Amino acid sequence: MEDFNIQNILFYPETLSIDFLEPVIQKKEVTQIPFQKIDIQSINKKNNNVFIIDKSFFLHPENTSLFSILKQESLLVLADENNHFNIPENLIYQYIHPAYPKSAFIKTVSNVFNTLDQIKKLKQTEKELIIAEDKIDELQAVGLAMSTQKDRNMLLNIIVRLCIDTTGADAGTLYLLDDNPEDQNEKILRFMVNQNFSLNIQSVPFTMPLDKKSLAGYVAITHKILNIKDSYSIPESEEFLHSKSFDEKYNYITKSILTFPMLNRKDEAIGVIQLINKRKHIDVVLKDKNDFEEFVVPFNEIDERTVSALGSQAAVALENTMLYDSIQKLFEGFIKASTKAIESRDPTTSGHSERVAFYSVELAKAVSETTSGKYKDTYFSPEQIKELEYSGLLHDFGKVGVREDVLIKAKKLYPDELQAISYRFAFARQNILIQAQNEKLATAKIENREEFEKKSLEIDQKTNESLQKLDHYLEEIKRINEPTVLKSEDFGILEEIEKISCSNECEETDKLLTPEELKKLKIPKGSLSDEERKEIESHVLHTYGFLKNIPWTSEMKNIPEIAYSHHEKINGKGYPRGISDKDILVQGKIMAIADIYDALTASDRPYKKALPVEKAIHILEMEVKDNHIDKELLDIFVQNKIYEKTRIKIEE
Template structure:
């Protein structure tokens, strides 16, 4: 019975010689090789296996360009292929040199093996090329939003871990879920590319950390400065008018001037408080309910501009953004962010996937769907969502919750993230059985890696 063995190929070994020269070697007795030959037989393998090598036929395996891609070595041609060589007598009587017919058969076999190896190497090269393209694409997308760097790679690892755990799970619920090697590759690629559609989202929306865009906040702060300047100008005009009409030395003048100055100070303090409130309201963690009274009060605040016309301090669209109850995105921006899933699907559909990767676009398309139909972009329900997507939904949410601090949120510890996922499962949003496997298998444990 033949057994596969790994043997180190020395610089002057028979296999090394054939590999370097491309020549065939037919040796009758490996222990009688002339000492001046450019190759030698190493009996270490014989000693370790309790074997005895006599005849050897070593041939180069070549590709279509006549480049050596491997070596085929046949050992001990037997008088009868059913013979099992056990004793030294067996080796002496039942081992023959390789004749011309054996050599021709081996050459034909070597030719086919060389082509097979070349095809295998070519397939591996194509896979490596494609893997490199995918990784480069992911890095390019994540470069647009550095705060989420590494997200797609981590989600791919979590997803592979969970898919593998489900595949090995013996519970009644998961016993029919089996992923072969090709399907595992499909899941990995889908996870790596699940956010590729963010290329179609405007960068200022993609990286928006606060309720107001930085430029909008800067304009609003300048408007506060302008309002203060207008109020101060108006107060100084009143003081000048008072001075021109009255006697600066009498008590009435001093009293009127103090009223004007106190009013000015009060308005400046009021503006300062309003600005502090705006900066607080601008944080995505601050809900509208917390600042409702002050924000509504600010919408009613007016001041006289340089022409004397009454001007509001806060515009309607600014109020709408600052009054968001959760997060930093207004409805139109959230819709744009959510459109990345449709962009991803459209992009992935353009690629002529092989049959073993044909489900990849559908898997990525459904990673934001929820079992109760409350997800996006299509609002499909459990039965319509591929199990691979259900797996990715869990891992994507987990990473979003636990990833390093982003401008708009703090990273949560694993325990808190699992609690949130459990609440989602209890609410019928994500698959509770898959979540159970995710937790029990600790699929969230991955090694930090540089990509």
């Protein structure tokens, strides 16, 4: 009965005295109105009315529509014992003849009040249950929205928006606790996000000291929720105060404020959220003074409970993103360090992995935006773009498994091999000179002076010719040693040299060139022998072997495969697997283009001049003709001038 505090109106026939009901209805606000004066419209607006009426009421012509407008919990009909009035079944009613004993009358009325109470409570509970269910749904949705968001700034905005939506606030601000850059032992509050429904303002970042003078500081220190009904009536005795500068600057009136901490799992405050001006209706825009008076209400207890849950959820989600960020940074650091490790073994290709990653990413983004051709439906999500970037950074990691002298081999012979050849030529030179001296000595013994001088001249001439030839051969060896394409006459020269020995008496082993050196010099194109080429090519297998041992997340699961495919060709003639078009991932085809383009245009390979863009693209077009790379991907690469974007990025 005590809870039944909504106004009750009691109508009664003038003939009926209700003094005896006093004990039952004493706690009610009762208005006694004769039937004749009932205003049906006004009844309709009120709740929980109790009517005591009799037959005479229904005889009054204006009252006949009463039933149709009364709600279930509204009616007690005390009428005569016969249901003359066709009372609908959903109304609470009891027939009692006015001549019933008073005690029966009292009991009936009392029962009806109790019934109404129960109904009222039931309805209230149902309503609360629905609100609670809605809140639970809302909080679950909030939790989901927050837990799936990995970008910190996006998350902060989501948190503030959700707080505003769930409480009906007009504005919300989020601060995070941060280290004071001037004193690492101190903390400060850093403004992060502000959203204001009624004002369109661009907030400037700022920080404030962490102390109890500000509402946010007070909440961060005490972990208490501050629910202020009107910021203009904060008692002076409070430690905190609310600055009026914002209101003055923007002609705004901050009335109700709900400030609450974001507490993490360890119950530490990591941030504070401040909600301003709860509005009666969520879509009200507060413009002038009257709006603030009329539509701003204090935050209630449900708001406090909701934000308390929200604050903790937000803190956990935020810490998750920070953890995710730091894992991401750690991982990227590891990848960059790995890239450095690869490139430190081969400084001539420094920056290659990073550029391949960048070209690949830019090309993939351009593919996502393509609206025609076979890639019009291809879209790479941000996660797939990241996956491609990591693949690019790591694609040549397997070079760590290739011998360094092979890896950095710039010419057909290793430098020490060429050195050995030079020594052998010097030795041969000396031999020729000694031989000439010996010949001259022998001649001097047997010939007269005139004859001797003549023969000496001949010997000198022959010696010079031999020396010149030797020098010529060494020059030819040096030329052939360059990683160029050999002509057929070059093989002839090598065959000539092959026959020459260091000295006339020398054995087979004293040849100017060893069979091994000859074989290397006869490499028809480039600087690598077949074995060395195979060894270099094995870097892809090493890369794959290394990458597939990393427990990648599902979003990154294609990294090993993408890197594995970067030397495959559309026609199946690439390596190491020789897979063709349909079996190569698009990302692998993208990386193949990026890899070739960078190898051609990189300016940091001393043995190979950097080609100008036009020439490189021309070579890539040849690659398309040979069915090595994907035509449409190259078209997108060229049309979007991916190489220019990269140049800008690298110059940065």
